[in-house]
Amino acid sequence: MPSYDVIVIGAGAAGLMCALTAGYRGQRVRVIDHANKAGKKILMSGGGRCNFTNLATAPRHFFSGNPHFAISALKRYTPQHFVELVERHGIEYVEKAPGQLFCADSAKAIVEMLLTECAWAGVEVSLSTTVERVERLGEGVRLKSSAGTFDAGAVVIASGGLSIPTLGASGFGYDLARQFGLEVTATRAALVPFTVTSQWKTALAALSGLSCPVAVSCGDGHYREPLLFTHRGLSGPAMLQASSHWEPGMALTIDWLPQLDVAEALRQGRRESPRKRLAGWLGEQLPRRLAQALGEWQGWPDTSLADLSNAQIDAIAEALARWQFKPAGTEGWRTAEVTLGGVDTRAISSKTFAVEGLPQLRFIGEVLDVTGQLGGFNFQWAWASGVACGQAV
Ligand code: FDA
Numbered sequence: 001m002p003s004y005d006v007i008v009i010g011a012g013a014a015g016l017m018c019a020l021t022a023g024y025r026g027q028r029v030r031v032i033d034h035a036n037k038a039g040k041k042i043l044m045s046g047g048g049r050c051n052f053t054n055l056a057t058a059p060r061h062f063f064s065g066n067p068h069f070a071i072s073a074l075k076r077y078t079p080q081h082f083v084e085l086v087e088r089h090g091i092e093y094v095e096k097a098p099g100q101l102f103c104a105d106s107a108k109a110i111v112e113m114l115l116t117e118c119a120w121a122g123v124e125v126s127l128s129t130t131v132e133r134v135e136r137l138g139e140g141v142r143l144k145s146s147a148g149t150f151d152a153g154a155v156v157i158a159s160g161g162l163s164i165p166t167l168g169a170s171g172f173g174y175d176l177a178r179q180f181g182l183e184v185t186a187t188r189a190a191l192v193p194f195t196v197t198s199q200w201k202t203a204l205a206a207l208s209g210l211s212c213p214v215a216v217s218c219g220d221g222h223y224r225e226p227l228l229f230t231h232r233g234l235s236g237p238a239m240l241q242a243s244s245h246w247e248p249g250m251a252l253t254i255d256w257l258p259q260l261d262v263a264e265a266l267r268q269g270r271r272e273s274p275r276k277r278l279a280g281w282l283g284e285q286l287p288r289r290l291a292q293a294l295g296e297w298q299g300w301p302d303t304s305l306a307d308l309s310n311a312q313i314d315a316i317a318e319a320l321a322r323w324q325f326k327p328a329g330t331e332g333w334r335t336a337e338v339t340l341g342g343v344d345t346r347a348i349s350s351k352t353f354a355v356e357g358l359p360q361l362r363f364i365g366e367v368l369d370v371t372g373q374l375g376g377f378n379f380q381w382a383w384a385s386g387v388a389c390g391q392a393v
Contacts, residue, residue, distance in 0.1 A: 003150065009155065035128070153360065183344035195327060212290060
């Protein structure tokens with residue numbers, strides 16, 4: 001029976017990073033994935049250009065029931081380390097938004113880089129291979145798969161979260177965690193667009209494709225990012241970020257003009273251009289279609305600025321700064337970028353990613369209850385947890 005020092009389940013971001021790190025240490029490593037291609041999510045990410053890290057990565061950009069867990073790995077493998085790897089492979093990148101690094105060309109370069117490193121490190125990668133069973137075997141594990149039975153010193157679970165089942169996502173890691181007596185915290189689709197009621201769908205149809213910078217608040221989350229109207233509902237970075245704080249029934253508070261003191265600007269407009277129409281003034285501050293729609297939804301009078309009372313100005317400013325909206329739901333696992341929740345980290349070492357009392361079993365990446373905000377943080381977690389585990393396993 002073939003035997004390995006380490007078997008990694010999941011040829012995604014965390015799994016490949018862990019495998020190559022362990023391989024370079026001289027460990028005999030095999031990666032198993034049921035998908036027919038490695039790194040499918042990497043290929044899809046960042047609109048095909050993979051936002052592979054964020055230079056501002058810090059623990060505050062992550063959600064977890066155990067907020068200190070991520071600190072150690074993130075500190076030991078920083079965005080700069082990954083940038084050095086990318087540069088060594090001659091991959092060009094761009095900083096599309098502050099701190100957010102994307103491939104200049106294609107996400108394919110990142111997958112090729114990881115597979116090249118795996119090959120250099122002597123790692124074997126088996127795709128289209130189903131894992132049927134993982135069981136404890138003395139100090140190690142025995143793994144039954146569609147490619148045969150393997151013994152290993154350790155198995156690393158890097159099977160990711162539940163988002164986008166068509167890309168190979170499965171609840172495998174959670175089931176395995178439960179099999180070995182670990183807790184799994186409640187999971188929820190996050191970084192996902194919002195859906196709206198059919199009534200709002202009709203109202204928003206005319207705005208489809210329009211994007212504008214807003215400030216959004218949801219629960220304890222506050223973000224200043226663009227919002228995008230789609231034919232299905234509300235999307236764009238602002239909405240994806242807010243979705244990580246949203247639970248059914250909650251309202252979003254949207255500030256349509258976060259950069260402007262609207263009450264002061266309207267009073268100034270009333271003084272300097274008294275004959276200007278309110279709709280015209282709004283159309284200068286916001287995309288015209290949006291200004292018109294907001295005017296209709298709020299029932300604002302089509303009047304000249306001179307005719308607006310101070311009370312009306314204050315009411316308009318308040319409505320623009322605190323527009324309340326209750327989404328019908330989210331698009332769910334079909335389009336979510338990540339899974340909130342996962343394998344409870346309290347029974348896992350933040351240094352080695354080994355399960356307490358069961359060092360032959362390790363969990364890394366998104367399968368754990370560690371989820372990043374939008375902007376390259378999730379990949380940085382995958383790289384950092386993969387390296388930390390690969391150095392220790
Ligand atoms: P990942 O999901 O990458 O890999 C898990 C692997 O395990 C997969 O290859 C899967 O096939 C395999 N697997 C699952 N079940 C299995 C089983 N039963 N048997 C064998 N194999 C199994 N993040 C970011 O930082 N920047 C970005 O630009 C984006 N963009 C983005 C876009 C889209 C569309 C999505 C869906 C996600 C993102 N993300 C992102 C999030 C990022 O892709 C995600 O957090 C990481 O890929 C997680 O890495 P993991 O290795 O943990 O799981």
